[in-house]
Amino acid sequence: MSVHHAERLLPFSDLQMFTLVADVERYPQFVPWWIAARVTDSRPAPSSDGPNAKIYRTDQVIGMGPVRLRFTSRTLLVSPRRISVASQGGGPVRDLSLDWWFDAQPGGCLTRLDMTLDLGSRSLENLLAGMSSEAAVKLVDAFERRAHALYQGG
Secondary structure, eight states, X not given: OEEEEEEEEESSOHHHHHHHHXXXXXXXXXXXXXXXXXXEEEEEOOGGGOTTOEEEEEEEXXXXXXXXXXXXXXXXXXXXXXXXXXXXXXTTEEEEEXXXXXXXXXXXXXXXXXXXXXXXXXXXXXXXXXXXXXXXXXXXXXXXXXHHHHHSOO
């Protein structure tokens, strides 16, 4: 199992960053490794998660080199503060969790990502080790570039 962390103060609002990360179906357009993402179910979350919280399920495909990993994830969205993505079992992804935090700061938003990845086989983990070691940083980089393109016109 590998655990990764990245954080960055970005010159955007917490709501802008939340909205960008929540739009999983657009990931294949700008996020490294994402080949496909389709939301298959969306509904309000239990009231204990907050008044505007939402849950959706997504079928996804990511690719690293010759490897394609298909998995289904469950995402909890608590706007504009937190997004938690979890996938367990099913195929080569034994456990994947992405926990995004958006903290409004003077001049922007502190965007944090905690990522845990456990693949179903040691050989698959060895094959992807070099790519996954920097995965959290590369994901935050991709969202930063996308935010600049969308929100600053560049």
